[in-house]
Amino acid sequence: MNEREKNASIDYILARGLVKPQRARERIAEMARALGLRFIFWDTGYSLLFAAVTVAMVVAVFAFTPRDYRRSAAVGAAPLAFLIITLFAEVSERASGLYELKQTCRYTVRQVAALRALCYSTVGVAFTAVVAAASASGAREFASLFPVCLSALFICAVLGLSVMRFIRAQWAYAAYSAVWVSFSLTFPLALGQSWENALRDAPVALSAALAAVGAGIFIHQISRMLSEVKVYAVAS
């Protein structure tokens, strides 16, 4: 840095003052205020429609699951609302010709995607609660099944956000979704009743702890997505 640049830098800092780095919670509040629901979900109507139709089909299939495999089905179905909504939104965003342009705005497309993921996770938790309630025959069973389903949801969400953060290929999230669905079908199909028993016998404390850790990592990922710049380059 030469003398002229150094002086310009000092002038710039003096003019701007020392600014405290913004925390993720403050950033989310600021973005939500500035964008509003309309612009957070701008042009995601088709994605949400496709996601709703797909989730409705999943629910229909889920309703016909034999009673003996309700836990396996619940754990498999719980993350699907989040996965599918995020999938359609992410793929349509990345395929859009505006991806690069939006990445150069103050609120980058990745930051908006993080904000959306946070909203979708709320939908995911609600859907998980509905799935667990529909599968459980009483409050006690719900209390043991819900944390297991939540664990599945947050493992799926954390892996999905990692794909969004670190893999730049346009179809990366679609590939991840396919892999997740394949894995979630493989366990019950390959292990059958043993998988169902393992889910039934899982200690509540363990599954609740796993769900809590998953939620913590998910929030951390969202926070990273809101603040990091360099890993969000559009092309390598």
Place this chain on the structure above:
Amino acid sequence: MLSLHNITKNYGSFTALADVELEFSGGVYALLAPNGAGKTTLIKMLATLIFPTKGEILWNGDDIIKLDATYRDIVGYLPQDFGYYKNHSPREFLLYLSALKCIDRATAKHKTDELIEVVGLSDVRDKKMKKFSGGMLQRVGIAQAMLNDPRILILDEPTAGLDPRERVRFRNLISSLSKDRIVILSTHIVSDVETIAGRVIMFKDHKLFANDDLAALCATLAGKVYETDDVAAVKTPYFALTEHQDNGTTVTRFVGETDCSASARSVSPNLEDVFLYIYRDGAV
């Protein structure tokens, strides 16, 4: 001031740009080079879409990566392939991008209407963009780039694909917007550069080759450019630039390293001559 220090960008083992040193202080800068020379790579680095493998880009002495949103606040960017929402009007689209640029709603409405007026789209401001011509879309593109009144305006091949009338209109628009800001224009259309650029930056072999004003670049070929309708009469080695028809005869324009005034008439070099001569071996 925007300055690039020792910028290198590698894609695996391929070097797209090597050791580039540049300073931008104000006015229109044209990045002129053939396709594949590294113009878009540089543009994307300036727009923080990709990052240098080596070196740093400083805005008033601060690294643009560390400046983060503060830098993006002062940048306006028009990408080469400007995507748009077909089913939205320019006004809706600009309001959306204003929100992403964190411009408050009242200012955004005012600024959007003002820019739609500036780019001459007032009549169609509430019409869906799916029926817009290429030139109209580019004007929407320049309007969105100007929303935050940027100190740095980055335009990647903004006139590619436009008809001559739209090109002239667009060039005039860029020219009028270039006051009090840095405009960095990537192009391989020589006439655009001749018309609006104050400074021309050229790359060769993925390195900075020239960074000068138009007159100085043309002066490098002063006294070496000739025209003749009988090129066979030129006995010294020459490099043919262009040919055109004049009253039924083919006039050849060429560069002669030695004096050819006996067999051809000397003409003033232009930027196209310089461009063709620099990239004569197909090098980018």
